[in-house]
Amino acid sequence: MTDGVVADFTTDVIPDTGRYDEPVRGRVLMNRKQVVIVTADDRTTFAIDDVFDLAYGSAPDGMRRFFEDTVTVAYESVGQKRVALIEGADDVVERFMDLLFKGVLNGTTVTVKHPARIGGRVTDESFRRASLYIAPTEVRFKSENPLAITVSSVSHFERVEREVRGTSRPLLSVRHVDAGDTVTTEVGLTSDRKMNVLGRYLRTEYSQLKEELADVSLSEEEIEVLVGLYSGATEGNLAGMLGVDASRVTYLLNSLVEKGLLEESSGGMALSATGTLAVGEHIEDVNL
Known part of the structure; x- marks a missing residue:
């Protein structure tokens, strides 16, 4: 070589x-x-x-x-x-x-329709060209309107047939959470080989995150903190939301950082990929 x-x-x-x-x-x-x-x-x-x-x-x-x-x-x-x-x-x-x-996969030219659906509603968005790139725990589409799908936010994906510019084409339909909404993004690749590999990438990354999450035990308070941050709460709001004092919130945040579910960023605490997946697993159990 x-x-x-x-x-x-x-x-x-x-x-x-x-x-x-x-x-x-x-x-x-x-x-x-x-x-x-x-x-x-x-x-x-x-x-x-x-x-x-x-x-x-x-x-x-x-x-x-x-x-x-x-x-x-x-x-x-x-x-x-x-x-x-x-x-x-x-x-x-x-x-x-x-x-x-x-x-x-990197650099592959694709066609993307985002969002193709918001919940169960079909949108009137059109397909646009983009360049596909794989990043840690994300699939990115570079174009004038860039898009990133976080793997931990994906709840389902499947191969479907859709009409694109008058021609029936196979597409990868990906259901995921974007800005708090459940949306569906449709991705068209001209290569069946690359479509198969992209589907495998999503499956592999998601499975690895699930394995990491399976090793983590969470208290009800920790789950409420994660869901609260995911829903837009600030660290200052958490004490009143949970009915605890500020020192207890600090303890919970530090615990979640140690477990790899939160990461410190310039804007405060942010959910990691595994933390985002944990929210998806538990959000229905929490009534904030």
Whole structure:
């Protein structure tokens, strides 16, 4: 591999499940155009543009006796579909997966209709062109009217068929919360491959946030603080809202920061991605 290497690490790999029966030690390298997996006896190369699926988590059936967590990369080579497995119980490998998602998706030209729905009401918004980019816990659409969808605010997404400029096209329909409203954004990609990878990105990021939230226990007061901040309350309003004194609010805020649900910003406390997801999980249980 030549210049521009963005990932280079060694781990257990199965470069091609069609040719390898069990993992071997291998070196994984990636630049902006391709991934190379080098073992003692072989060298497997595939272009990032040939990746059509990417997943992080449990290994496929039949391989779980070898791996705990894996990055599974499905790609095409000489007209055939191949699958590579890369041992994933490592922050370096998670970063590789993030870079591969970005390599496949970043800069893709898409058409976006936002909001296509507000609640159950269909809007008269039209589709506009934008450039797609993946950011930490967000999908961003750069255009004259930029848009960002926070993954933790997504409650549902599916592939649908819609008419765009007189032609029926497949779209990714994403239901999420935006400025306190439940809205639906529709995204059109000309590549089925990239649409599949974008859907996988949303599913992977959401699943990871759910796992993080599952390890966090919250008191009723902490949930009320999160929902209050999400609903626009200031730190100064929280004491009266909860019926407690200011020192108790400070304690609760510090506790939520330690649990990774709040982050300190220039404007005060802000919900983290996991904190936003926690609100979605509990908002119906709170009557503020």
